Each structure stands twice: as structure tokens, then as C-alpha cells.
Amino acid sequence: MEPTFDLFETMRTTRSMRRLKPDPVPEDLIARILEAGTCAASGGNSQNWRFLLIRDPTVKEAAAVWWRKAWSETAGPRYRAGGPPPGMDADKFGRLLDAVDHLAEHIHEAPVWIVPCWAGARGSGASIYPAVQNMLLAARALGLGATLTTVYLMHEKEAEAAMGIAEGFHSYAILPIGYPRGKFGPVRRAPLSEVVYDGAWGKPYAVP
Numbered sequence: 001m002e003p004t005f006d007l008f009e010t011m012r013t014t015r016s017m018r019r020l021k022p023d024p025v026p027e028d029l030i031a032r033i034l035e036a037g038t039c040a041a042s043g044g045n046s047q048n049w050r051f052l053l054i055r056d057p058t059v060k061e062a063a064a065v066w067w068r069k070a071w072s073e074t075a076g077p078r079y080r081a082g083g084p085p086p087g088m089d090a091d092k093f094g095r096l097l098d099a100v101d102h103l104a105e106h107i108h109e110a111p112v113w114i115v116p117c118w119a120g121a122r123g124s125g126a127s128i129y130p131a132v133q134n135m136l137l138a139a140r141a142l143g144l145g146a147t148l149t150t151v152y153l154m155h156e157k158e159a160e161a162a163m164g165i166a167e168g169f170h171s172y173a174i175l176p177i178g179y180p181r182g183k184f185g186p187v188r189r190a191p192l193s194e195v196v197y198d199g200a201w202g203k204p205y206a207v208p
């Protein structure tokens with residue numbers, strides 16, 4: 001997949017890439033993604049983050065059991081019972097859910113996981129998700145696929161134990177990373193006219 005270094009094009013095409021090849025990813029690319037992560041802001045610039053790289057198939061499989069259980073028993077059935085989100089019809093939504101099913105079965109085959117963690121009690125998402133988004137954008141820019149996944153947090157204790165997260169830290173996502181099987185393409189979102197209010201709540205924004 002072609003890399004792209006135009007920021008706006010990168011943002012427009014940073015989709016969740018759930019079908020990944022098991023081929024190894026060069027270490028220098030992983031380092032660039034991690035560096036992009038640590039460029040992000042955190043409250044008071046405290047940088048109380050740790051990024052755990054997981055490549056060991058046994059560890060990935062042990063944690064994937066909890067990811068899969070959360071998706072297949074709870075989150076998946078709930079999404080399938082609901083309607084499509086804005087900007088997506090039922091067909092596209094069905095394909096999205098099929099892609100999550102695929103990820104649930106294959107997440108351990110992604111050559112590398114990045115697991116962003118933060119010190120202290122859970123609740124510091126605002127300080128770690130900017131780093132997560134930077135890493136997703138960096139992966140896309142380098143032609144690598146990734147997905148922000150949190151569903152495993154339904155079984156947080158078991159999954160974190162499987163990954164060996166130290167006491168005093170919490171994980172905030174599992175980012176499976178690898179070369180994508182499909183194309184990046186544009187993200188699907190509701191238009192600005194539906195989600196931006198101009199000057200007063202409910203007053204539509206006239207997109208120039």
C-alpha cells in the first residue's frame with residue numbers, strides 16, 4: 001500500500017484495517033509509529049504512558065481469547081441488533097461487523113500489537129488517546145493497517161494479566177498492526193452540515 005505524507009489525505013483515509021497480513025513489519029517503521037505516539041500531548045506533559053509491544057504469538061493468543069469472548073458474546077450481538085451509524089447503510093454496516101468478526105478470529109496473527117498504557121487509576125483516556133490517534137495516523141502514513149480496539153476491556157483484568165501489564169498501569173487499547181489485505185479508502189462520516197452548529201445550538205453550519 002502506498003504511503004501518504006499529506007496530513008489531510010492521511011486523516012481522510014485512516015480507516016480501521018481489520019484484515020491484516022501476518023508478514024513481519026520492519027522494526028524501523030514500528031519505531032516511527034511509536035515516536036509519533038510520544039509526540040502527542042498528555043495532561044501537564046506528564047507522559048505517564050508506557051507502550052507495550054507484543055509480538056509473542058503465545059501472549060497474543062492468550063489475550064485474544066478475551067477479545068474474542070467480549071466480541072462474540074456481548075458486543076457483537078449488541079451491534080448486530082442495532083441499526084447502522086450515520087453515513088452508513090445496513091449493507092455497509094453488515095460488512096463492518098463481518099470485518100470485526102474476522103479480526104476477532106485473527107487478531108493474534110497481526111505481527112505486532114501496540115498496547116498503550118497509562119499509570120494510575122483508569123480514567124485517563126484524555127491523556128493517552130491523543131497518542132493512540134497519532135500512532136494510527138502514522139501507521140496509515142507508512143502504509144500499515146491498524147485498528148483502535150477496546151472491546152477486550154470487558155474482560156480487562158484477565159486480558160491485562162495475559163499481556164503482563166504491570167500493577168499500577170492500565171491498558172487503553174490494543175492496536176493490532178500489519179500490512180493491510182485491503183485498500184485504505186476514505187472514512188465514512190456524516191457531513192459537517194449535520195454535526196456542526198454555527199453560533200447557536202441547532203443552527204446548521206453552511207459549509208463554504
Ligand SMILES: Cc1cc2nc3c(=O)[nH]c(=O)nc-3n(C[C@H](O)[C@H](O)[C@H](O)COP(=O)(O)O)c2cc1C
Pocket residue numbers: 014015016017018100103147148149150151152187188
Ligand atoms: C473508543 C473506540 C473503541 C473502539 N473499539 C473497537 C474494537 O474493540 N474493535 C474494533 O474492531 N473496532 C473498534 N473501534 C473502531 C471503530 O469501530 C471504527 O473506528 C469506526 O467504526 C469507524 O470506522 P473507521 O475507523 O474504519 O473509519 C473503536 C474505535 C474507538 C474510537
